[in-house]
Amino acid sequence: MKTQDPFTLEIIQNSLRAISDEMFSTIGKTAMSPIIYEVLDMATAITDADGELASAGSGIPAFVGALDKSVRAILDKYPDDAIREGDIYITNDPFYGGVTHLNDVVLIKPVFADGERIAWVVNIAHWNDVGGKSPGSMSVDANEIYQEGIRIPAVKLFSNDELITSVMDMLLANSRMPDFLEGDLWAQISALRVGNKRIKALAGKYGTATFRDAIQGYLDFGELMAARTLKALPEGEYTLSEPQDDGSELSVTIQVKAGQLIIDLTQAPDQSDSPINISRDGTLLACQMALMGLIGDREMANGGCFRVMQVKTRPGSLYDVKAPGACGIYFETMIRLNDLIWRALAENMSEHLPAGNFSSICATIMGGTHPDTGKHYSIIEPEIGGWGGGPGGDGANAMFCAMHGDTFNCPAEVAETRYGVTVGQMALNPEDGGAGEFRGGKGIVIDYKIRSDNSFVTCAYTRSVVPPWGLKEGHNGTANRIEVIRDDGSSERYAMATGINVNTGDTVRVITANGAGYGKPENRSQAAIEQDLKNGYVTVEYARSVYGFNQSGSR
Incomplete structure (x- = not known):
């Protein structure tokens, strides 16, 4: 039976946002690198048991919709009975749930209550150096992902609350700045532990059934909010092609209809020999940022908001790269795409x-x-x-x-x-x-x-x-x-x-x-x-x- 008390549900929903922000603060106060503790090139999130984004903390908007995708990569790779309470997973590979590029390292932990998985806590942060051909692990002349650093393909970092030292040894051996890497890693681990503790306490106070109801209600509200935003826009189909600095041209077709947003990117160029490619998940992020810009409430971002959007891509294209395509400079293609969508809408609105x-x-x-x-x-x-x-x-x-x-x-x-x-x-x-x-x-x-x-x-x-x-x-x-x-x-x-x-x-x-x-x-x-x-x-x-x-x- 679903909980009907709206006050309790609201308290749980706001508590999730507070927990996401506390995880974010934990990383910021304990990280080693200025790119994290000063620039705040990081993000935190909580998903439901099945990996749908339930709440996002502060941080880079481009990371907000990334972290649920990382959780789903774990769920796709590992059977349910192999995912245990003391596990922490790590990935940075866009072909294994890393979404962006190898510098952005994601840590993921399942949260259990009464022997049942009820949520996931997850965070992402930019590491200074993860190896590769160039210091800083980013180079505009890389032509395959192997040149960009160590690939971490969604593996366990902790099992039964014990660090798997062989994984840590490989990470440290592949960085030009191992002390910074280790410090930033432990900051992210600390944030997961804080999130895990807070969610357990929340579910213990209100019960796991009520906790699940609150998450579902929050997701449904996000969907309603996004649908209302789109229904307020003039319906139509908008197409735009724009020249780029390198002489290429990028195109998009956007359809706004009946509270739905359809973004067609199938006319994109083939994937590049340079590191400007993005994964399909990264493309979804660019589109999600545009949608949240229209909604105008960054703090309300959750998986429900994105149910109203459909994104079409072509495998093997710039927006849906196949391995071993290089992705180190993905961010410029992502912001170019976000800006292309925004311009297509702005010229008509x-x-x-x-x-x-x-x-x-x-x-x-x-x-x-x-x-x-x-x-x-x-x-x-x-x-x-x-x-x-x-x-x-x-x-x-x-x-x-x-x-x-x-x-x-x-x-x-x-x-x-x-x-x-x-x-x-x-x-x-x-x-x-x-x-x-x-x-x-x-x-x-x-x-x-x-x-x-x-x-x-x-x-x-x-x-x-x-x-x-x-x-x-x-x-x-x-x-x-x-x-x-x-x-x-x-x-x-x-x-x-x-x-x-x-x-x-x-x-x-x-x-x-x-x-x-x-x-x-x-x-x-x-x-x-x-x-x-x-x-x-x-x-x-x-x-x-x-x-x-x-x-x-x-x-």
């Missing part, structure tokens, strides 16, 4: 959605020998940039893209302490661009001064050629890229490159795009233009030529 943003992870990897410690160091930084203007407001300055929405940039003080660099500047991008009635937000400029010879830089930036797109006659934004400024004053520009050699005195300058504008620039108010000039967001020449502004107060 421009009264509700904003113009294009810098829309890139702008992954920046630097490393070498730390000049103070003599040890290998590695910086792995996603960057912040400008968002597009929208109906009624300018775009946000210096924010992460949709994929990294709950993260932070690494403070200069931490970067200088933990890494072998000096941060020369961190400022808003002064370039002109993104004009509109509501202008695009500003990107950033960061200078990293290299302090040791024979260091390296790897970068993976898109929107470096094709800029953020304007809406309703708003102007496009600017471009993402890095510049390597040599000690002799010469400079080089890069967007996709592996292992650029840099030496003492060289500067790596990160430049992220200003977002695109919304509406005709001539409709921008005089007061807004004057404020832009005061803030240094536009030059006088640009204000005159694009906005028709003159300092006499008229146009």
